[in-house]
Amino acid sequence: MTMMDNVWIDVGALEDIPRQGARLVKTPMGCVALFRTATDDVFALDDRCPHQGGPLSQGIVHGKAVTCPLHNWVINLETGLAQGADEGEVRTFPVRVEGGRILIEASRFGSNKDAA
Numbered sequence: 034m035t036m037m038d039n040v041w042i043d044v045g046a047l048e049d050i051p052r053q054g055a056r057l058v059k060t061p062m063g064c065v066a067l068f069r070t071a072t073d074d075v076f077a078l079d080d081r082c083p084h085q086g087g088p089l090s091q092g093i094v095h096g097k098a099v100t101c102p103l104h105n106w107v108i109n110l111e112t113g114l115a116q117g118a119d120e121g122e123v124r125t126f127p128v129r130v131e132g133g134r135i136l137i138e139a140s141r142f143g144s145n146k147d148a149a
Contacts, residue, residue: 041129041136047075048133055090055099058137065126066090067135068099068110076110077128077137083108083121 050056050069057080058065064080066089074097080090087103097110107116113123127138 040139042139043134044137045135046133047073047130047135050075050135053094055092055094057088057090060137064090065137066099067128067137068094070094070097070110073130074110075128075130075135077126078108078110078113079124081123082106083115083123084119089123 044058044067045056047069050067052069052071052073054069056067058067065077066080068076068078076097078089080088082089082101082103084101084104084106087101087106089099089101089108091102092099093102098107098116099110100107106119106121108114108123109116113125115121129136
């Protein structure tokens with residue numbers, strides 16, 4: 034693997050997202066929701082619930098999940114999968130925190146050609 038294989042984009046400071054909160058980042062492939070858990074884990078997902086496209090960035094973060102504000106679907110932040118009886122999946126993005134800055138792996142922005 035070369036350095037060119039993974040390009041990481043700085044999308045903001047960890048402190049800009051409250052614990053158990055979210056922030057919206059606009060990318061060339063659409064809106065990405067960044068989530069911060071109570072234990073400072075950070076996740077990045079498309080900002081569209083698989084049910085009816087609700088804005089996940091406006092949902093409630095609990096544990097390692099977010100509840101969509103429209104119809105209460107619960108989405109696992111680690112896998113992007115809907116939980117419980119609901120079925121669907123949200124695209125996830127690799128994310129890391131370095132020196133208090135949040136980085137998203139940019140190569141994933143072009144990996145889903147049918148993203149709206």
